[in-house]
Amino acid sequence: MKKEERIIQWFTLYHNDIYNFLIYYLGTKDVEDMVQEAFIKVFQYIDQFEQRADPKTWLISIARNIAIDHMRKTKRQFALVDQLKSIFSEKSKLPHDWVLEDERKKELYKAINELKTSYRDVVILRGILDFTPEETSQILKWKIDKVNLTYYRSVQSLKKKLTSEKWSDYIDAINR
CATH class of the missing domain: 1.10.1740.10 (RNA polymerase sigma factor, region 2, helix turn helix motif)
Incomplete structure (x- = not known):
């Protein structure tokens, strides 16, 4: 070809x-x-x-x-919370639903943004984009064990940041 x-x-x-x-x-x-x-x-x-x-x-x-x-x-700092607002604008929702969802997303992106770079990379690749450990290791040029360990640690760090009950479903989904 x-x-x-x-x-x-x-x-x-x-x-x-x-x-x-x-x-x-x-x-x-x-x-x-x-x-x-x-x-x-x-x-x-x-x-x-x-x-x-x-x-x-x-x-x-x-x-x-x-x-x-x-x-x-x-030389920009990550500004995920402010910049992603427009991505999630959905007209079909009721204003009350939108406010609740928007606040939850802000909190999530703020927590992800506060992670150290290696944790943030792994959370985005594994937890959000759903890459396998093998794909993530190739992208980051890490060993698979390091990907898995860093992912585990990043999830633990997110758990500490997102301690409220409303995040339990999300954290459970990440842990799978």
Whole structure:
């Protein structure tokens, strides 16, 4: 398969995954340029892709590095709570339901944002985007044992931050 065909195939299969990862990682919906940048890098370095890994994990790794570079360049702190408000605007809900849900999401994103970087990375990849430990280890370039241990510790840290009963269902879901 030609280089261009492979890139088109990967874009079709994985651009939504990369887009969603970057939204969670950066806390903003304005990540289209970074998705493009990721695929430009993929195009430049596709000859270095060792087909031992899943292309999806390789692409997410590239996107993660682009996001980290972006954060360094702009020297922004994560502002997940404020920037994600617009993502969850749903008109069909009653105002009371929206307020309760919005507060819960704010609390969750604030707690995730307060985690140290390695914990936050694992929570986003494993807990939110539902990557396997193997995929997460490939993306973060960690051993699977480190992924599992860090994920366990990050969940414990979130439990401490989110001690109220309204979070018990969420914490239970993460622990599965």
